[in-house]
Amino acid sequence: MPRIAVYPGSFDPVTNGHIDIAERGLKLFDKIIIAILHNPGKQSLFTVEERLEMLAESMSDIENIEFDTFDGLLVDYAHKRQASAVLRGMRAVSDFEYEFQLALMNRKLNREVETVFLMTGLRWIFTSSSIIKEAARFGGDISDMVPPSVNLRLKAKFGH
Ligand code: PNS
Numbered sequence: 001m002p003r004i005a006v007y008p009g010s011f012d013p014v015t016n017g018h019i020d021i022a023e024r025g026l027k028l029f030d031k032i033i034i035a036i037l038h039n040p041g042k043q044s045l046f047t048v049e050e051r052l053e054m055l056a057e058s059m060s061d062i063e064n065i066e067f068d069t070f071d072g073l074l075v076d077y078a079h080k081r082q083a084s085a086v087l088r089g090m091r092a093v094s095d096f097e098y099e100f101q102l103a104l105m106n107r108k109l110n111r112e113v114e115t116v117f118l119m120t121g122l123r124w125i126f127t128s129s130s131i132i133k134e135a136a137r138f139g140g141d142i143s144d145m146v147p148p149s150v151n152l153r154l155k156a157k158f159g160h
């Protein structure tokens with residue numbers, strides 16, 4: 001059986017930190033499914049379709065990665081996709097409490113699905129999609145934190 005992990009998130013937009021986690025995750029898993037939560041209740045900058053396009057544009061050269069969307073419970077999606085693990089990146093201590101809650105709730109909901117955390121690369125420790133969007137909104141240079149296609153789309157979105 002291939003070892004499959006779901007790497008879930010909003011990816012609004014994908015950052016170099018996310019790509020680093022996915023690439024390193026592939027050392028542990030045969031296949032990684034990057035899955036965007038389809039959440040109409042949460043305001044996002046990019047549509048789900050745009051976010052899928054950016055994932056594909058920035059990781060087209062990486063093998064054994066698939067891009068998808070999901071709604072409902074993450075563990076149900078993982079089960080449906082025959083994934084034995086959820087992959088998440090962990091940055092500074094501030095991520096810990098939320099990630100801990102998420103992992104424990106997922107474990108309670110389905111004990112067959114394990115959560116695997118990878119520490120983010122030191123370079124990306126203080127980057128997040130939110131802070132990148134904030135900087136880009138006001139014309140800040142975030143070109144070394146996101147893939148080139150995301151940089152272009154952010155510029156277009158904010159009219160820079
Ligand atoms: O990038 P994010 O916003 O931190 O990702 C959060 C995500 C998508 C991993 C989380 O919100 C999620 O899995 N939502 C789906 C619903 C669910 O299963 N929640 C956890 C148990 S209640």
